Amino acid sequence: MNLKLRIWRQKDSNSPGKFVDYEVKNVSPEMSFLEMLDMLNEELTLRGEEPIAFESDCREGICGACSIVINGLPHGPQRDTTVCQLHMRNFKDGDFLILEPWRAKPFPVLKDLIVDRSAMDRIMQAGGYISVNTGQAPEANAILVSKEVSDLAMDAASCIGCGACIAVCKNASAMLFVAAKVSHLNLLPQGHPEKYTRVWRMIKQMDAEGFGNCTNIGACEIICPKNVSLNFIAKMNRDYGLALLKGTYDKVKS
Amino acid sequence: MKLDAKIPSGPLESKWDKFRMNMRLVSPANRTKFEVIVVGSGLAGASAAASLAELGYNVRCFCFHDSPRRAHSIAAQGGINAAKNYANDGDNVYRLFYDTIKGGDFRSREPNVYRLAQVSGNIIDQCVAQGVPFAREYGGLLANRTFGGTLVSRTFYAKGQTGQQLLLGAYQALCRQIDAGKIKMYPRSDMLDLVVIDGYARGIIVRDLISGKIEAFAADAIVLATGGYSNVFYLSTNAKSSNCTAIWRAYKKGAGFANPCFTQIHPTCIPPSGEHQSKLTLMSESLRNDSRVWVPKKKGDNRAPQEIPDSERDYFLERMYPSYGNLAPRDISSRAIKLMCDLGYGIGPSGKGVYLDFSESIKRFDVEVIREKYGNLFEMYERITGENAYKGVMQIYPAPHYTMGGLWVDYELMSTIPGLFVIGEANFSDHGANRLGASALMQGLADGYFILPCSIANFFATNQMKRYSVDHPEFKKATEEVTTRINKLMSVKGKRTVASFHRELGKVLWDKCGMSREESGLKEALKQIPMIREEFWQNVIVPGSSNGINQSLEYALRVADFLELGELMCLDALERKESCGSHFRVEYKTPDGEAMRDDEHFAHVAVWEWQGNDKSPKRHKEDLVFEFIKPTQRSYK
Numbered sequence: 001m002n003l004k005l006r007i008w009r010q011k012d013s014n015s016p017g018k019f020v021d022y023e024v025k026n027v028s029p030e031m032s033f034l035e036m037l038d039m040l041n042e043e044l045t046l047r048g049e050e051p052i053a054f055e056s057d058c059r060e061g062i063c064g065a066c067s068i069v070i071n072g073l074p075h076g077p078q079r080d081t082t083v084c085q086l087h088m089r090n091f092k093d094g095d096f097l098i099l100e101p102w103r104a105k106p107f108p109v110l111k112d113l114i115v116d117r118s119a120m121d122r123i124m125q126a127g128g129y130i131s132v133n134t135g136q137a138p139e140a141n142a143i144l145v146s147k148e149v150s151d152l153a154m155d156a157a158s159c160i161g162c163g164a165c166i167a168v169c170k171n172a173s174a175m176l177f178v179a180a181k182v183s184h185l186n187l188l189p190q191g192h193p194e195k196y197t198r199v200w201r202m203i204k205q206m207d208a209e210g211f212g213n214c215t216n217i218g219a220c221e222i223i224c225p226k227n228v229s230l231n232f233i234a235k236m237n238r239d240y241g242l243a244l245l246k247g248t249y250d251k252v253k254s
Numbered sequence: 255m256k257l258d259a260k261i262p263s264g265p266l267e268s269k270w271d272k273f274r275m276n277m278r279l280v281s282p283a284n285r286t287k288f289e290v291i292v293v294g295s296g297l298a299g300a301s302a303a304a305s306l307a308e309l310g311y312n313v314r315c316f317c318f319h320d321s322p323r324r325a326h327s328i329a330a331q332g333g334i335n336a337a338k339n340y341a342n343d344g345d346n347v348y349r350l351f352y353d354t355i356k357g358g359d360f361r362s363r364e365p366n367v368y369r370l371a372q373v374s375g376n377i378i379d380q381c382v383a384q385g386v387p388f389a390r391e392y393g394g395l396l397a398n399r400t401f402g403g404t405l406v407s408r409t410f411y412a413k414g415q416t417g418q419q420l421l422l423g424a425y426q427a428l429c430r431q432i433d434a435g436k437i438k439m440y441p442r443s444d445m446l447d448l449v450v451i452d453g454y455a456r457g458i459i460v461r462d463l464i465s466g467k468i469e470a471f472a473a474d475a476i477v478l479a480t481g482g483y484s485n486v487f488y489l490s491t492n493a494k495s496s497n498c499t500a501i502w503r504a505y506k507k508g509a510g511f512a513n514p515c516f517t518q519i520h521p522t523c524i525p526p527s528g529e530h531q532s533k534l535t536l537m538s539e540s541l542r543n544d545s546r547v548w549v550p551k552k553k554g555d556n557r558a559p560q561e562i563p564d565s566e567r568d569y570f571l572e573r574m575y576p577s578y579g580n581l582a583p584r585d586i587s588s589r590a591i592k593l594m595c596d597l598g599y600g601i602g603p604s605g606k607g608v609y610l611d612f613s614e615s616i617k618r619f620d621v622e623v624i625r626e627k628y629g630n631l632f633e634m635y636e637r638i639t640g641e642n643a644y645k646g647v648m649q650i651y652p653a654p655h656y657t658m659g660g661l662w663v664d665y666e667l668m669s670t671i672p673g674l675f676v677i678g679e680a681n682f683s684d685h686g687a688n689r690l691g692a693s694a695l696m697q698g699l700a701d702g703y704f705i706l707p708c709s710i711a712n713f714f715a716t717n718q719m720k721r722y723s724v725d726h727p728e729f730k731k732a733t734e735e736v737t738t739r740i741n742k743l744m745s746v747k748g749k750r751t752v753a754s755f756h757r758e759l760g761k762v763l764w765d766k767c768g769m770s771r772e773e774s775g776l777k778e779a780l781k782q783i784p785m786i787r788e789e790f791w792q793n794v795i796v797p798g799s800s801n802g803i804n805q806s807l808e809y810a811l812r813v814a815d816f817l818e819l820g821e822l823m824c825l826d827a828l829e830r831k832e833s834c835g836s837h838f839r840v841e842y843k844t845p846d847g848e849a850m851r852d853d854e855h856f857a858h859v860a861v862w863e864w865q866g867n868d869k870s871p872k873r874h875k876e877d878l879v880f881e882f883i884k885p886t887q888r889s890y891k
Contacts, residue, residue: 011802012802012803028527028528028530030527030528030530031527031528031530032532032638034532035530035531035532038530038532038753039530042751042753042754044797045751045795045797045806046749046751046795048795048797049797050797050798051797051805051806053803053805055320056494057319057324057326057493057494057495058324058326058328058329058493058494059493059494059532059533059535060329060535060536060634061634061637062328062329062415062418063319063324063325063326063328063329063493064321064323064324065319065320065324078637080633081637085634085637085638086637087637087638087640089640110464110803111802111803114803116320117320117321118320118321118441120321121321121322121323121429121439121441124323124425124426124429125429125430125432125433126433127433128426128429129384129426129427129429129430130383130384130385130426131430132380132383132384132427133305133308134301134304134305134308134380134427134703134704134707135376135380135704136383137376137379137380137382137383137384138379138383139379140338140375140378140379140381140382140396141340141395141396143382143383144393144394144395145390145394146390146392146394147390147391147392147394150387150388150389150390150394151387153385153387154387154412154413154419157387157412157419157422158413158415158418160418161321161323161324184385184387185385188385188387190382190383190384190385191385
């Protein structure tokens with residue numbers, strides 16, 4: 001099949017960007033979307049042009065590096081699928097596709113389709129962990145966790161940190177990402193001692209990074225390649241409310 | 255090159271305790287005076303960085319990803335082994351040790367492997383305490399499953415995403431220390447050289463992948479946790495950017511490279527679909543718990559698999575290895591699959607594939623049970639191939655997956671360069687000539703959480719080294735060398751893309767140094783690879799500028815190193831005139847086609863020493879002493 005692509009090109013974060021049109025020919029339906037871009041990049045290189053910069057690594061849908069908006073949808077049209085796992089059999093001959101980077105104020109564009117997502121790491125550093133030094137752990141089976149709780153924590157923990165939820169949100173809210181980590185750790189008994197300081201600090205950092213607020217649209221849940229549920233946002237709000245009532249604010253370092 | 259493994263004397267069971275008893279310590283107050291650089295943030299790197307910081311050392315951690323959480327450990331699917339004996343099926347530390355030594359075809363060090371088995375239980379404790387959501391039984395206790403090459407259930411797992419969950423645990427521990435100010439993280443930073451002064455590893459040269467700036471960093475010890483080099487084959491299950499540059503640069507600065515030809519080919523991967531293929535995808539070994547591997551008994555049988563009756567199927571793994579059956583180790587299963595395909599029984603358009611059949615398990619349990627165990631793998635299979643495996647079958651073929659070879663390290667995980675430690679897949683240590691499933695995660699975390707943070711103190715306490723700043727002439731020299739290499743690549747302005755060279759190299763290695771090797775092929779490869787390398791430096795195109803983000807340049811630097819490493823792999827494979835584990839030389843096999851070891855001449859680790867660009871590297875030997883297990887012909891029949 002042949003495709004027309006309109007792709008965002010931007011030299012670096014200080015330069016203005018613009019859309020540039022490309023045509024790709026003889027695309028096999030067995031190719032992945034990124035293999036189609038690899039092919040275009042090989043052609044551009046041979047023509048002496050700079051290839052399109054985009055991120056990817058594992059190409060198995062788990063590392064969370066890939067991040068392309070296709071026709072307005074982060075990761076493209078297939079549900080529960082990262083763009084690296086999207087295959088060309090989902091498109092047809094003559095399709096016109098617009099490719100953009102993640103768009104959100106806390107995600108400045110670094111080049112073409114690559115953005116800076118370090119804000120998400122900084123939120124994780126503000127309490128997205130259980131404080132246990134190496135060697136301090138008790139015997140693994142000394143901590144009983146019911147299968148239901150463990151499975152639910154696993155659902156939350158399956159977040160790959162790609163940021164699609166933020167890219168799709170009209171408020172550029174990071175609530176689903178933050179709620180996934182807060183819920184994963186707050187659900188488990190191991191995470192209980194730091195439950196309230198964790199949620200307090202992570203939300204504070206999220207606000208400081210300039211992410212918007214949640215207005216319960218739910219686009220994040222639909223676009224999430226790992227199907228992380230909106231219910232976790234409700235859980236996080238509950239934990240946050242309790243943290244407020246308990247006066248966590250006074251106990252946490254600012 | 256002196257190869258002193260520094261193995262403590264005494265009984266196997268007490269060597270690690272004895273080491274810890276006799277090692278020199280660094281007091282908590284003094285630890286804050288030491289600077290450690292950790293390169294890589296996967297399971298080994300993140301766990302080491304976090305544990306070192308918890309002890310009080312000052313750590314700088316580097317990774318080329320935008321976030322440490324994206325290291326390729328994240329893609330490990332099946333599980334992590336530990337000798338907990340929760341299944342009450344006769345497991346213990348000795349059995350895990352024995353299985354691993356035997357699985358590695360008696361080409362690993364007994365004391366290292368025993369220590370690995372000893373700390374395996376602590377790893378599970380640590381991960382659970384961090385909040386890793388391992389699979390559990392209804393009573394709230396941890397669940398286990400079986401894996402290849404063993405007869406017990408000792409594998410802990412989190413759906414088919416065990417690597418992801420373990421890495422997030424280590425990443426969270428890393429985040430905690432970044433928050434505490436004990437670790438400074440340098441993401442999007444590519445290590446391009448090692449700096450050695452007075453014989454000690456003293457720092458690294460790094461390219462900032464955003465600005466393109468070349469920077470030098472000095473430290474009291476350097477830890478490489480930069481993973482394996484399967485991508486030398488071009489097509490492998492490794493992530494696109496996984497590379498050998500850090501360990502290769504260290505090798506060229508004097509670190510011994512051990513057993514480079516020991517590369518694991520994983521039996522169950524999705525077969526390539528065409529020339530465009532950019533990487534291959536693994537289907538976890540755990541699937542073999544609930545499936546049977548077969549080919550049609552009749553060559554060229556084009557019927558749909560469901561239409562082929564049982565009597566016309568050849569369940570060849572069960573036929574060839576009745577006691578382990580579909581759970582035979584990886585090297586053996588891969589070779590059996592290749593054999594059936596080479597004989598003409600393969601399926602699919604290329605004839606390079608066999609069936610992995612779940613229909614019996616789906617009938618016996620329920621689709622839901624299978625979905626809960628392997629749902630993400632079945633979904634991934636469908637996204638890639640467009641086929642629904644819940645109907646009963648997948649098509650699979652072997653692919654490069656893991657490298658047992660790597661930089662040589664002693665019992666303390668230090669390379670032949672004092673002050674340079676190597677952990678995880680980047681070192682050669684514990685898997686011998688073949689790694690058992692669910693052992694890579696175990697080794698990465700054993701090294702990172704428990705062994706290196708302990709043994710590094712012994713190095714600090716016993717060495718009086720001077721600290722150098724990055725103004726030292728050696729740092730200047732290494733920086734200039736890196737800049738020159740980059741400028742040279744940028745100025746070739748040839749006619750072929752980097753990927754085209756990588757594909758060419760990959761094909762040579764896959765054909766001549768892949769699942770089976772023979773003298774004539776290896777000798778041909780040793781002629782071809784230098785020619786590809788020469789053309790690369792004269793005809794490669796690297797567009798754009800070296801200032802700022804340039805993915806073509808990053809890739810070119812990596813392929814330039816693969817083009818050198820590939821040659822060393824072939825040389826090592828040529829010199830090892832025996833078959834063992836993953837290294838199968840067609841000249842050396844038993845009458846029934848199994849790998850035939852030569853313990854008299856090759857019960858050693860081959861360690862290669864760089865001699866300069868125009869000279870052949872020198873081969874050294876570390877003899878393997880088997881005091882506790884008598885090497886036998888490995889049998890899974």
